[in-house]
Amino acid sequence: MNVVIDRHTVCQAASSPETLKVILIRVCVMLPVIIACTGFSYRLFRGKTIELGHA
Secondary structure, eight states: OEEETTTEEHHHHSOOHHHHHHHHHHHHHHHHHHHHHHHHHHHHHTTOOOOOSOO
16 A cells, blocks of 8 residues: 555655654653543533533
8 A cells, every 4th residue: 555656655654663662652651641631620620610601
């Protein structure tokens, strides 16, 4: 399967394995942090909003 028509396959267009490992490590660290912050925000502000009458 070509990513760029008649030029590169998926494997040829991918980054080097070292770069992909660094990206994987960063995603594995940052994704739980983002999920935790989002969950904390929802819990913190739960019940503190009001429903708008005009919507």
